[in-house]
Amino acid sequence: MKFFIDTANIAQIKEAKDLGILDGVTTNPSLMAKEGIRGEENILEHYIKICEIVKSDVSAEVISTDYKGIIAEGKKLAALHPNIVVKVPMIRDGVKALKYLSDQGIKTNCTLVFSAGQAILAAKAGATYVSPFLGRIDDSNWDGIQLISQIAQIYGLHGFQTLVLAASVRSSLHIVRCAEVGANVVTCPLDSILGLLKHPLTDIGLEKFLADYNKSQNESQKLKLETK
DSSP: OEEEEEOOOHHHHHHHHHHTOOOEEEOOHHHHHHTTOOSHHHHHHHHHHHHHHHOSOEEEEOOOOSHHHHHHHHHHHHTTOTTEEEEEESSHHHHHHHHHHHHTTOOEEEEEEOSHHHHHHHHHTTOSEEEEBHHHHHHTTSOHHHHHHHHHHHHHHHTOOOEEEEBSOOSHHHHHHHHHHTOSEEEEOHHHHHGGGOOHHHHHHHHHHHHHHHHHHHHHHHHHHHTO
């Protein structure tokens, strides 16, 4: 399973890369605004900066909702860098645009997916990735992990090449559950990834190892002094 970081924050992207587990990045207009990046020119430049750091797939989202607008914007984004994946919303014109862009060899990510039916349409249209929003589904008192599992099963049964990219991942447990049910990719904040490092028994074990080492060093030093 691949790990994408869901952010536009350069420092966090570099930290995830340095950790050695980063496979890609997803972004959206909200994440750009959160970093104070506004204006089309600044946003496009920021996408290029991210691509130069990550050197793998970077999802860049269109803001158009009509077919011609999505196509025009998608082409412009794809031309920025070979690693750009055009993020297209799951709407009627979005599905049409997914088909056109995929036929042109442009990688796509179908976003705002909340049902298996939507995921099937995205795969039929040739999307590179499909992004079910499991956290938002949980917020609606449905089971987001169950949806991830359902989509992965359907794709496997029918040989769809579209990758299941679990989005709206909010915790380390979400990541583990996504891995259990067959998600190809998870995208989440850096904190959720770093949370996988944590376990109280690891801390206790390390503390004991260090204490035993320090004790042995002190005893060795004491023995040397006594034998002088």
